[in-house]
Structures are given as structure tokens and as C-alpha cells.
Amino acid sequence: MDFRLSPDQRALQVAARTFAQAELPAIAAELERDNKPPSHALVHRFAEMGFLGINVPAELGGLGLGNIEALVVLEEFAKISSAVAFPVFESSVGPVRAIEHFAPPALRDRVVPLVCRGEMIIAVSMSEPEAGSALTDLKTKGTVVGDKLILNGTKRWCSGGGHSDAYLVYCRLSDEPGAKAIGAVLVEKDTPGLTFGPNESLMGFRGIPSADLYFDDCAVPLDNIVVPAGGFRKLMEAFDLERCGNATMALGQASGALDDIKAYVVDRKQFGKPIAEFQAVQLKLAEMQMKVDAARLLIWRAASNAEDGLPSVLESSIGKCFSNTIAREVTGDALQLMGAYGYSKDFPMERRLRDSWGWGIAGGAIDIQKTNIAGAMLGRRFDQRR
Template sequence: MTSVATVNAAEREAVRELAASLGRDRYAPKAAEWDANRTAFPHDERRHLGSLGLLGIALPEEYGGSGAPLRDALVVIEEIAKHCRPAAFQVFEANTGPAHVVAMHGTEEQKRRFLPNIIAGETTMAVAISEPDAGSAATDMTTKGTRTPEGYRITGTKRWISNGSEADTYLVYCRLSDAPGAKGLGAILVEADRPGVSFGTREKLMGFRGIPSADINFDDVEVPAENLLVGPGGFRTLFSAFSIERLGNTTMSLAIGQAALDRTIEYVQERTQFGKALIEFQAVQMTVADMILQVEAARRLQEKAADFPAGTLPNTLDVSLAKCTANEMAKRVTDLAMQLHGGNGYTEEYGLERLHRDSHGWALAGGTPTMQRTRIVSELLGRNFDQRR
């Protein structure tokens, strides 16, 4: 299989087919086993994705990436995620996650130190935002980065960290000054092997299996000054860049909904009851039509949000609309797919229950639908609402 080079719109379908065949032929046969055993995605497989150029599609060419539009990375994420979310997560994390933030806001030294190995699949980077008492209320975080003569001392605990205990480096959001709320927040890059970094037991989640999640504890972790990515007062900058990760999240949900729809359309034409195919029943037709409407609505909003000029960030309102719609769609469509499959939909054999479990995980990650609804109104009206009063 050839590697991915910088692509334009005319080549995008070729990239889609490359990703689809990879997901279908290489990862679909392994996905159920990895889910059942909660197997973390193998390092050798991540290196294979790197060798194909899939971990650097939207990252700069000078560090080993392709410098292609983000839309091309989203195409790959969707096609692989239809078959295996842990495999797609590797492409998601490299192209839309914290590595993208480093590419946008990091120093030249940080980019050269971290990006080439991520693009090659040798290392990974995860983002650490949530805490035991700061989930949706992210600005309540208390993890602290104290200035020292050599750099910073990190203390605190992070929770619900996707790829926690597995990633090699963490982009840690923390409080860097005594300024209240968001004004004191910034972000520091912390390598997992630094003294004082430890991890809690991996969570046993309903879905998201194959994507480890664990607490991260920072016990007076010393990091050099050159690991500072964004200083205090840069929270808005960080969360503007986080909209790219939310686009990746949107695409994972879109893939789940599309996969459930595709399997259902095939099933209702083959399965017979009362002497005829299920699709001949009007009630089934109405349900399938609702599934199509929901998937296509999410796709149109995702495409709109992903259509932004190179070198800029997506419109945050468009992203919130797309993410909320796709997250809710994936939950509803996978549920309807299970119903139309009847007892078969409740078995592991057909993979629909796995799609449904994963749909709930992606809806929680990166900002819940409830929080996205709040953001939609806030962004539409151009004002913030204080949830604490």
C-alpha cells in the first residue's frame, strides 16, 4: 500500500478508498477481539499507520507530514472508524489532537522534538484537561504549574484522559498563575517518563475499549522551561485550537452512524419475516428513512465545519453544531439499527452493540452534547453565560 502524499479535492476519493480498504481488510477482523479483551492498540500497528503517512496527513511537511487539508485526515478517520475505532483513534489523535496544537502554537524546538516521531508512529501525545472536580467546568481545574529557576513544577491529578498511561507525552492544561478562572490557565508538555508522573488503574469503560483511559498523577514533576506551550492567559487560544479535535470527534460519531446505517440497509433487504424482506414493511421503511435523514444532516454539518481556509481555525459555532448533531445522531441511529436487527442486534456477532457503546463514549468526549448546546447559544449570540450564578 502506498503512503499518503499531500492531496487535493480530486484525489480525496483515492485516499478514502485506501483508508476504507485498510479498515475493512486489516482492522475489521481484529476489532471485535481487541474490544472484548480491552487490548490497547499495538505499537507495531501504529508504526504501520505511520509508514503509510496516515499519522501526518494534516501536519507540516517539514516535520514529516503531508501538509494536506484537515478534510483529508477526516476522510481517513471516518473510513477506518467504520470498522475499528481504536485504529482510527491513532489517526484522530495525531492529526486533530494535541500534536496539531503543537504544530500551530509550539516553538520550532518543540515541533522538531515531538512531531516527527508522532508522524512516524514511534510515539504518541495525549491531551490532559479534565480533573476529578473539573470536567465540563474546565476552568475550575487546580493542577498547577509553579515557576522554578529551571522551568516548572507540576502538581495535580487529571482524569478521563484518553490514551492515559499509554501516551508518551501529555499536553497538560494547568494553572500557571494566581489569576482567577481562565486567566491563569495555560499548557505544558510533560513526558510520561519524568519522575513524579504516575497513572491510576485503567478504567473499564462501557465502550472506547482499545483506547486506554486512566488518571494521571503529577507529584512535583519538574519540566524545563522549553516545555511551556501556552502561557497563562492563553486558555482561549488553546480552546480555539481544540475545535479541531472536536471536528475529529464529530467525524468518529459520523463514522459510527454511517456504519450502523450501512449494515442496516443490507440487513433489512436480506432478512425475511412473514414471507417477505423486512424492507417491504412500511414501519421499517420509516425507520430507515429517519436513520438516513439523521446521518445526512450530521454529514452536511460536518462538511460545513470542516470547510475552512488553510492556516485558519474552523468556525466554533459550526463545530459545536456539527459535534452535537453527530454525537446525538450516532446514539440514536445505532439504537435504531439494533432494533431493526432484532435479537441479532443484541448479539456481539453483528457488531451493532459495539457501535452503540462507542457512540456514547464519543458523545461524552471533548464536550458533551449538553455543553455543546450551551456553546451554540453563546456563540450565536456572541455572549458568555455564567453557569456558576
């Protein structure tokens, strides 16, 4: 068991870090200010640099590397901001991986290379007004009429809503109860019958606009069905990898905060000496470092042990739960150490704190991960309705 990155992995990490730190901070500040997503030109630039679809097979336009490599790059981008990292997230651990694994070959071969070339951004649309943690309560329904699937319903909290090029929509595809009816279909942005609500005004995640999706007799080709009714378990298997991505986005807020605060405590002087000389600061730095390292190792364990590229629910949930939790703690401690500078919008620390709270809600809240962990430990699923 070797906990060190290989020379190739290290070179990839350095390349991602060099690019991100040199070219993205000013863009991140602009996206935060305007609450707009990265431009298509920037996403194309990511593709040209080889930062999209890192763990997607080469025959589908990716680099053909592993999940660890994808997460290493994602963390370096997330250190700058969640917004600039989001296209990397979506291309490597997001809904495109469900399409890669489970979609009909014709749909897979058309869509996945577009994502890897930076020509298509795909968002996942799962939650509804009455179906968040209780996802199997979703009501959006697809009905087959001739050679079309007619969708009706409302989706909520879609990160990417309104500006992504296509959406992997979880919906009911039969009249069976609960999870038995649930599958997923790819709906492209310009499909008649699909409209969007206004951008949500959120505490964080600025630059990752979120909006409701409305389906009103939205007609989608049957060939766009990614997973048919009864495939909810497959969708959740793919989502185990997305949990690792969510965890890494949270980790990036914490590790970015740690990088910044290490430089700050050496430079900042009070009572005639750098504040790093005070034992209270030293103890806090040590605690932050331990949390960041532990989170990273838990995430990498899940990614490294993944069979067929998809991690287990136990290890991905542990990684997400722990990383979401410590990201809030580490960014909060870093902000406190910086005092008024940390609280100022002129510096990125307060943004990291706000985004850290978001990652612990998105993709399955922290306490939901704990029920996943307990269920996997005991080899059963708990019915929260009883």
C-alpha cells in the same frame, strides 16, 4: 459551492476504506475484547500507509493535506471501531495540532514529526475530579523552579492515560484567577513524578483505555511549555478542530451502522420476504440516511470554513452536537432492526451504540455544545456561575 469530493479526495477515501475494511475488523474485535490500545506496530503501519498527520504540514512530517481529507480518512477508520481510529484522530485533530500551532519551534519540530511517523502518541489531559464542563476550575499547578516546571495535581478521564507516550496537560501556570492562569505543558510518560491510576472500566471506548494521571513534584523542562499562562483561548481554538474529530468519530459509528444495516435488511427474511420490503423498515432507513448525511455536511462545513486550519466554535459545536446526537439515534435504530443479532457481542452493532454514547460525553457534553452555540449566536459567553 460543490458538495462532491474531488477525485483526489475520493481516491484517498477509497484507499482508507479498502485498508480499514480488509485489515482492521479482526484487530478491532481483539482490542474490544482485551481493552488494550492499538499496538505500536499497528500505529507504525498506519504511518507507512500515510494515514497519520494527514493535515499536518509536509515540513513537519505530515501529508500537507486539508482538514476535510483528514476527516474523510478518520470516518472510514471509525466505521470499523473507535479504537482502531484513535491514532488517526490523535495525529490529525488531537493535541498534536495545538503543539503544531502554538508550541515553541524547537518542541514543535521535535515532537510533531515523531507523531506523523507513528513513533509517539500524544493524549490530551484536561479534566479533573472537580473540573469537567467547568474546565477553568482545574487545580493542577505548575511552578517554575530554576529551569524546571514543577507540576502537582490530579487529572481524570484521560483517554490514553497510562499508555500514550506523552500528554498535553492543561494546568495553572500563574496565580491569576480563572482562565487567566491556564496554559498547557507537554509531559512525557517516563517523567519522574508522573504516575497513573488503573484503567477505568467504561461502558464503551474499549481499546481506548482511560486512566487518572497523578503529578507529584513532577519536573518538566521549561522548554516543554506549549502555551503559557493566559493562553486558554488559544487552547480552545485548537480544541475546535478536536470537536470536528470527535464529531467524525461519532459519525463513523452511525455511518458504519448504516452500512451494516443496509446489507442486513436485504439479507434477513421474515414472513417469507426480506425485511427491507416492509414499509416500517424503509421509513427507518430513510431517517437514518438523512441524519448521517446531515451530520457529515455539518462537520465538513466547519472543516472547510476553518481559517488557518482551526474551525470556528459555532460551526464545530453545531457539528459535534448534531453528530453526537444522531449517532446515538442511528446506532439504536440499527440495533433494533437487527433484533437479537444487534444485541449480541458477536456483531459490532452493540459496540457502536455504546461508543456513540461516549462521544456525546467526551470533549464537551452535548448540552455544553448547545451553550457554546447560543453564546456564539449572540456574540457573548455565558457565566454559568451567576
